[in-house]
Every structure is written in structure tokens, then in C-alpha cells.
Amino acid sequence: MEKRQKNVITFLKRLKGTLAVKVLTENQKNQILELEKRNEEKKYFEMCKTLNKAVRTAIERDTTVAMVIKTSEFNYPPPPYMQMKYEDQIVGEFVYEEDEIRELKKSKGNVFLGENFVVYLTKIPKDVSAREDMRMTHIVKPFKELEKLDGIKHAVFGEPCNECDNFIKNLLSVKTKDQTVGTCIIGFNVE
Secondary structure, eight states: HHHHHHHHHHHHHHHHEEEEEEEOOHHHHHHHHHHHHHHHSSEEEEEEEEEEEHHHHHHHSEEEEEEEEEEEOOOOOOOOEEEETTEEEEEEEOOOOOHOOOOOOOTTTTTETTTTTEEEHHHHHHHHGGGGGGGEEEOOOOOOOOSSTTTTTEEEEEEEOOOHHHHHHHTTTTOHHHOTEEEEEEEEEEE
């Protein structure tokens, strides 16, 4: 393993909440991508299929790292993490500010799925067949902390689907039933 990759692994292992870290091989990256593709055929909230741009982008980087983390302790990149989109238009998203949630709930044109996911009904395509093109998109999140390291560029963070989560835990030999133990994938380029 190259020196800069070793520095990244050391850095990631020191982050609060990190339980295990592994640089993925091309074969392992392909396996994760296949699991994500299968998951992307399922409907989210029974409304639309998903598209995990975050994991896909991390896998496309020169180096991709899988991590097992204690989700209650790990410092995630700031939200938003997912948006429901039709073409380039946001038709649904997570909202985190209480004042904004209260305002959005006043409109009959908005429906909340759970506590803080709003769907903008006026933005959903009227043509039922066009709705098949809507996607719950996992947003690519920069992982700026890594880019503080010498020679590390274009670092991104992604959260995999449940099947990938299990695959990564097995790959990293983490056996637990603790619901607060999750996984993430970080991709980066080395200069």
C-alpha cells in the first residue's frame, strides 16, 4: 500500500466511532456496485426507485475504503443525504429545521413521509408513466476532512444499502446485532 493510502487509513481509524477500515479491491468494489444496482430496482417509500450516486462516485475514485462505524459517534458530513428527484428537479427531500417543517406542513401541496421528509406534490409529474423516472437519490457528499491530508483530492462519502452494509460487515469481520453499528464508503484520489 502506498504511503498516502496508509496515511488515510491511519487517519480514518482515529476518527471517533470508527470500528474497522479496509481498502477495497477492484473485485470488492464491483461486488458492492452490483449489490447497489440490485437495490436500486426496489421502490423507496413505495414511490420510486433509488439511485445511490454517493456510493457509485466513491467506487469510481482511485481508492475506495469501506468502514464499519458506530453511527451514534461518527461525525457524518452535513446533510442533506437524499433527495427525491424527477430529472433535475427536487420533488421531495429531508428537512431538518423545525421552523421550515412547520411552514411546509401548512401547505396542502406538501405531504410528509415520516417526521421530516417532505414531498412537493405540485412537482411530481402528472403523467403516471413519467413517475417511473423519479429517483430517491443519495447525494454525493464531499469528505473534506480527508482532503486536509497531503495529496488527497476529491474525497467523497457514501452510505450503502442494507445488503452492502451486511457485505461490508462480513468483509471486515464485524459480527454484531447492534443497530447503531453501520457502514460507509469513502472514495478519494491520490495526487
